[in-house]
Amino acid sequence: MTNINHNYTELQGSYLFSEIAKRRTKFTQENPDAQIISLGIGDVTRGLPEAVIQAMHAAVDELASPGSFRGYGPEQGYDFLIQAIIENDYKARGIEIGTNEVFLSDGSKCDVGNIQEIFSQDSIVAVQDPVYPVYVDTNVMAGRSGAFNPETKQYEKIVYLPTSAENDFIPSLPDRKVDLIYLCYPNNPTGMTLSKAELKRWVDYAKANDCIILYDSAYEAFIQEEDVPRSIYEIEGAKEVAIEFRSFSKTAGFTGVRCAYTVVPRELKGKDANGNILLVNDLWNRRHTTKFNGVSYVTQRGAAAIYSPEGKKQIASIVEYYMTNARIIREGLSSLGLEVFGGVNAPYIWLKTPNGLDSWAFFDKLLSEAHIVGTPGVGFGQSGQGYFRLTAFGSRENTEIAVERIRKLSL
Amino acid sequence: MTNINHNYTELQGSYLFSEIAKRRTKFTQENPDAQIISLGIGDVTRGLPEAVIQAMHAAVDELASPGSFRGYGPEQGYDFLIQAIIENDYKARGIEIGTNEVFLSDGSKCDVGNIQEIFSQDSIVAVQDPVYPVYVDTNVMAGRSGAFNPETKQYEKIVYLPTSAENDFIPSLPDRKVDLIYLCYPNNPTGMTLSKAELKRWVDYAKANDCIILYDSAYEAFIQEEDVPRSIYEIEGAKEVAIEFRSFSKTAGFTGVRCAYTVVPRELKGKDANGNILLVNDLWNRRHTTKFNGVSYVTQRGAAAIYSPEGKKQIASIVEYYMTNARIIREGLSSLGLEVFGGVNAPYIWLKTPNGLDSWAFFDKLLSEAHIVGTPGVGFGQSGQGYFRLTAFGSRENTEIAVERIRKLSL
Numbered sequence: 001m002t003n004i005n006h007n008y009t010e011l012q013g014s015y016l017f018s019e020i021a022k023r024r025t026k027f028t029q030e031n032p033d034a035q036i037i038s039l040g041i042g043d044v045t046r047g048l049p050e051a052v053i054q055a056m057h058a059a060v061d062e063l064a065s066p067g068s069f070r071g072y073g074p075e076q077g078y079d080f081l082i083q084a085i086i087e088n089d090y091k092a093r094g095i096e097i098g099t100n101e102v103f104l105s106d107g108s109k110c111d112v113g114n115i116q117e118i119f120s121q122d123s124i125v126a127v128q129d130p131v132y133p134v135y136v137d138t139n140v141m142a143g144r145s146g147a148f149n150p151e152t153k154q155y156e157k158i159v160y161l162p163t164s165a166e167n168d169f170i171p172s173l174p175d176r177k178v179d180l181i182y183l184c185y186p187n188n189p190t191g192m193t194l195s196k197a198e199l200k201r202w203v204d205y206a207k208a209n210d211c212i213i214l215y216d217s218a219y220e221a222f223i224q225e226e227d228v229p230r231s232i233y234e235i236e237g238a239k240e241v242a243i244e245f246r247s248f249s250k251t252a253g254f255t256g257v258r259c260a261y262t263v264v265p266r267e268l269k270g271k272d273a274n275g276n277i278l279l280v281n282d283l284w285n286r287r288h289t290t291k292f293n294g295v296s297y298v299t300q301r302g303a304a305a306i307y308s309p310e311g312k313k314q315i316a317s318i319v320e321y322y323m324t325n326a327r328i329i330r331e332g333l334s335s336l337g338l339e340v341f342g343g344v345n346a347p348y349i350w351l352k353t354p355n356g357l358d359s360w361a362f363f364d365k366l367l368s369e370a371h372i373v374g375t376p377g378v379g380f381g382q383s384g385q386g387y388f389r390l391t392a393f394g395s396r397e398n399t400e401i402a403v404e405r406i407r408k409l410s411l
Numbered sequence: 412m413t414n415i416n417h418n419y420t421e422l423q424g425s426y427l428f429s430e431i432a433k434r435r436t437k438f439t440q441e442n443p444d445a446q447i448i449s450l451g452i453g454d455v456t457r458g459l460p461e462a463v464i465q466a467m468h469a470a471v472d473e474l475a476s477p478g479s480f481r482g483y484g485p486e487q488g489y490d491f492l493i494q495a496i497i498e499n500d501y502k503a504r505g506i507e508i509g510t511n512e513v514f515l516s517d518g519s520k521c522d523v524g525n526i527q528e529i530f531s532q533d534s535i536v537a538v539q540d541p542v543y544p545v546y547v548d549t550n551v552m553a554g555r556s557g558a559f560n561p562e563t564k565q566y567e568k569i570v571y572l573p574t575s576a577e578n579d580f581i582p583s584l585p586d587r588k589v590d591l592i593y594l595c596y597p598n599n600p601t602g603m604t605l606s607k608a609e610l611k612r613w614v615d616y617a618k619a620n621d622c623i624i625l626y627d628s629a630y631e632a633f634i635q636e637e638d639v640p641r642s643i644y645e646i647e648g649a650k651e652v653a654i655e656f657r658s659f660s661k662t663a664g665f666t667g668v669r670c671a672y673t674v675v676p677r678e679l680k681g682k683d684a685n686g687n688i689l690l691v692n693d694l695w696n697r698r699h700t701t702k703f704n705g706v707s708y709v710t711q712r713g714a715a716a717i718y719s720p721e722g723k724k725q726i727a728s729i730v731e732y733y734m735t736n737a738r739i740i741r742e743g744l745s746s747l748g749l750e751v752f753g754g755v756n757a758p759y760i761w762l763k764t765p766n767g768l769d770s771w772a773f774f775d776k777l778l779s780e781a782h783i784v785g786t787p788g789v790g791f792g793q794s795g796q797g798y799f800r801l802t803a804f805g806s807r808e809n810t811e812i813a814v815e816r817i818r819k820l821s822l
Binding site: 001002003004005006008009011041043044045046047048050053056057060061063064065066069070071072073106107109110113114117118119120121122123134137138141143179180210211212253255256257258269270271272273274276277278280283286287290291292293294295296297298299395 | 456534549591
């Protein structure tokens with residue numbers, strides 16, 4: 001029998017959202033009349049912007065006849081979209097990014113999952129805690145995690161950087177040498193952000209300590225406050241130490257359409273086992289062109305339409321819709337005396353469970369008494385215990401009903 | 412400086428098609444009036460079938476409003492498409508495949524590139540020679556290749572299975588223990604196939620010798636002859652030893668739309684380092700759900716339309732178009748006394764270069780004297796030296812002109 005990748009045996013249980021789905025299914029089977037409202041998984045609910053719809057229709061028509069047909073495109077993405085990204089997401093903020101530094105893909109989950117492949121197998125990985133599980137699981141699969149400790153519920157070799165109300169959700173710098181640091185801002189799941197000064201501390205640390213920051217910025221579009229950096233490259237020197245991941249999933253409702261991009265600056269260097277210096281950009285380009293075949297042409301045309309004047313207005317209005325939901329949840333729960341975080345520059349509200357309930361107990365209470373599905377904080381890591389995530393991605397009506405239902409609970 | 416994955420330093424040069432593009436660009440800069448015909452890279456040129464276009468338009472419209480919007484779908488693919496695949500591609504041929512055995516993805520290149528991740532790092536890999544470069548390169552990246560030997564131009568630990576006119580393009584069984592065998596039928600680049608009896612020999616070998624066959628069947632739709640198996644699962648016992656990869660890229664013109672699928676039977680088992688038995692299907696499911704987020708909904712609706720009565724007629728007509736091109740090339744070159752292979756059950760024609768020219772010399776001759784771009788056989792491996800690949804994916808007009816131009820060459 002063929003030997004499998006033994007690292008997979010270190011993966012813990014199934015994915016958080018499977019357990020949520022299981023409990024929800026059980027509840028609805030036993031309570032078929034309950035009107036469940038989901039503020040759980042971070043999926044959007046509004047339709048695609050009209051500019052995107054038009055662009056996708058036009059692209060489909062192009063594919064109908066040999067004269068305008070497009071087959072394989074560049075694995076890195078079409079120039080029309082890369083240029084729009086550079087102009088609007090970077091140049092407009094004073095950041096120079098080259099066309100060979102942007103790599104389009106079918107999703108940030110794929111990119112943040114695949115990026116570790118180009119680094120040494122003995123790299124030490126640091127993650128925030130709570131954390132998006134993909135960062136951890138993909139490093140477990142690659143053999144970087146060490147054994148899982150059932151007592152601490154953490155992997156031996158992974159360096160966890162706890163964030164909670166106690167440290168104002170600002171992680172401490174690692175207390176030992178690490179090679180790769182995953183940072184996610186605006187943060188999933190806490191909805192919190194770093195100021196420019198705080199992010200600068202991380203960039204300076206990475207420069208001084210020879211590490212690379214993997215900066216997941218999938219929720220950038222939701223930033224409202226001035227001092228919050230939109231891109232890590234706003235920080236001087238960040239191009240020498242950081243890779244940035246962005247997504248159209250939440251910005252423009254592309255969760256089912258699939259488009260994201262990753263910026264790998266040419267300034268970012270690594271070394272091989274013989275001490276030779278290589279450009280990380282070249283490695284990622286090689287990986288991307290060998291294992292990926294480009295984003296759907298229809299999707300790329302849709303994504304480019306976001307940068308048109310109409311597209312910009314339309315996505316601004318969608319972001320405003322969700323951020324109003326976030327305010328309704330935040331203010332509603334605060335008024336009940338709950339401790340609430342996030343929801344100002346991110347579509348996630350992170351709340352402290354009342355009366356010291358653990359995360360899953362609060363999940364069950366919310367499901368059974370208010371028919372609301374949220375996400376238990378502990379599912380994102382041990383520092384998430386006693387917290388709970390609600391998302392602003394529901395409809396306005398459901399968001400308002402949900403807050404009313406919570407108001408009636410005895411908390 | 413952070414350590415990179417040292418295995419990447421064993422990768423050889425740039426991808427074959429970059430070199431082709433470079434020589435083509437140089438030639439067109441020096442000869443701006445030359446009317447180049449490309450029968451090189453395996454990209455299609457006809458428009459998408461009308462049924463697909465209609466389905467994609469309808470899907471785009473669904474995404475426009477919250478009532479019919481679809482966000483994240485199942486990572487494995489929507490049931491409507493998985494059911495259509497099972498019914499049409501398997502059940503209709505007497506093969507039972509379960510819904511949890513089919514995994515949709517955005518391309519076979521990704522799947523055949525990623526599949527190796529779930530197997531042990533010390534697996535011994537066998538590939539046909541000539542071979543689609545992705546099988547080799549992804550195993551180099553994973554550290555399974557050993558060092559590149561500049562004299563043999565092969566990797567030390569990879570087991571090469573040569574195919575050429577000498578063995579009628581039927582590879583010999585491996586002469587030592589291997590764990591993973593990549594087979595591609597109809598074959599890229601040779602265009603040749605195996606009979607059922609020949610494929611049975613491989614399945615029996617894999618069963619007797621504890622190996623797994625990774626069966627790339629991206630060109631299945633082009634099979635014309637009765638005795639050629641459409642699926643490896645037509646062979647008894649194959650579900651215990653084989654994973655099958657299929658693609659909509661060539662079947663339905665999806666090279667720019669991106670959809671493929673992989674079948675991982677529940678009967679296929681592997682063992683971990685402690686000797687525990689695991690289902691390979693479970694491992695692939697875990698990999699797929701952790702590092703991938705589903706195929707674009709619009710694309711999946713387009714793919715499903717291929718299985719409608721109109722869709723079937725339309726793709727049959729496209730396949731016939733390309734296979735007529737294949738016949739024109741095959742018969743045209745044969746009539747010039749060239750030795751020609753493939754092109755009967757596959758859109759690729761594999762020809763022996765005349766007068767003992769090496770593959771790149773023939774490339775340069777064809778480019779400079781006939782203004783035709785093809786693919787040098789040696790680019791696919793050492794056993795491809797002295798061979799050359801032409802594809803049937805051009806327009807009818809260009810295909811006919813190309814054959815006429817070759818007729819006028821002094822060969």
